[in-house]
Amino acid sequence: MILSALRKSLLEKARAWAKAEGLPLPENLTLGAPPAHVAADISLPWPMAVAKSARKNPLEIARSLAKSFEGVLEIESVYACAPGFVNIKLTDSALRANLKAITLTPETYGHDEAAGSTPSVLIEFVSANPTGPLHFGHARGAAFGDSLVRILRRLGRKVEAESYINDAGRQIELLGLSLMARYQERLGQPAQIPEGGYHGNYLKAIAAEIKNGEKWKADDFNNFAMDRILKEQQRDLQTFRVHFDHWYHETGLHGSGAVQKVLERLKEYDMAYEKDGAIWLGTASQEGDDKDRVLVRSDGRPTYFLPDIAYHLTKIERGYGLIIDIWGADHHGYVPRMTAAMAALGHPPQQYKALIYQLVHLFRGEETVRMSKRSGDIVELREVADEVGVDACRFFFALRTPNSHMNFDLELAKKQSSENPVFYCQYVHARIGSIFKEAAKQGILGTDEPLPGPNARFLNSPEEKALMVKMAWFPELLKSCEKELSPHPLANYIMELAGLFHPFYEKCRVVDPANAEVSRARLLLCTGVRDVIREGLGLLGVSAPEQM
């Protein structure tokens, strides 16, 4: 973890320096990756940031600061650069040590030492209605949430993934009635799917499994339909490599009296009030919401909002320090409401985050595909995963910020899948696999032999150094993902790392019996790249194949 160690030493030096200079002490130092034309590994823009308040020329600050960094263990050279950067080149030995750290414990490289003190996190995502199969619209949220969970876990945070199941209410009655209609249809009886019911073919398939349905009551149809649909959803998510620690059922809230309890709690806190016979929550005080919201209608029926608050109260009560909801943009209007509700329950506002991802614009050629479960015109997650592949699909999502409005052409998706950048990254992994096979064949290094450390001194071409520096950034990238609460910086990083490997491969012959020591050193480098690519792809739910 060369960069976090470096940041620590630099901050120490910089604070001592600032104190002596009478400048404001830096709280933190941002390490940046300089652009390609700059001959440096690390860059600090800090002098420019303080130049104004210090009333000094940023370049002079940078010069002076750079001087104070001389002698830091990991630094080969340090210099100031206009308009006010401090640029740093790392020593070969620091890079070598980092490379060894990767290859020794690749599965924990990137772990944050300070993770122990952070609160436990609950991330809720997908939470699809149990009234039909998962459609492609769910895929983005599923990939987003699952990758985020994996990355936070990799950093060492305590994270749990949860999906909420809306298995109560009118929609379930409609589902049961729709299934009943399909069943009667199967028996040749006249049947009508109710108004607002579900017309998808999946209910025909479920109806075909029913035995002795003539004795069933409404609840039996409800439960049978939900059970089958949930199993399908869970199977699809498994295929998509999305894992949940908990499935939380709404019915459990009603059964346990949690809904009633949260209402009493809100009244007790003086957050809920009665007006026109209904019970309201004062959400309008929350920025973004323009009016208060009804919790219980004047006829005594709760709105869908109330059980949702009850559900979120259980998240607080279960002891999570940070509560994250991941919703599609079609629910963004819900954010201020739930934020207000969490605040009303006394949960610290900075410990609740609702993340919104933009919906995927799906089309075939020129034609937009609308997702409507009720009409039955849906593109299932499973279909796309089967046709395009889980790897290509997940990497495609992982590359984009959740805020991007993506276009996804189903017609081109399959064609494009062979051009998907994921293969560019996976190819690196497969290529390295071949290199090791060749090395074993040539007797350079048995695959089980311990890797040599000191030989890394032979790694001094620009291509090799670029790879080592890039790998040193991996732990920082994971932290960026945490800061932005998005996996997309990692996916883009993997692309860049892969982009550095291919030219290395062209210029640097790895397996060469005439230069066994260089070969071993390069094999060590390859091991590091392979590990970082494999771990990185793994965090995105993408496989790292030995062969393609």
Added chain:
RNA sequence: GGGCCCGUAGCUCAAUGGAUAGAGUACGUGGCUUCGAACCACGGGAUCCGGGUUCGAUUCCUGGCGGGCCCA
């Protein structure tokens, strides 16, 4: 009508307020008797428009234009 998000290369997208705005793909030209050419090298191509803040704006503020979503 109000709110949230977005507008970057032909296309799909990157870029904690930083240096010469990057990739993939498409297009053009080269490169396999040597570890996988699913690759590499080179080339042309881009910040929606107008103001403002800043030493510095794709990024922040503001007014338009265009699109997605939610609400009334």
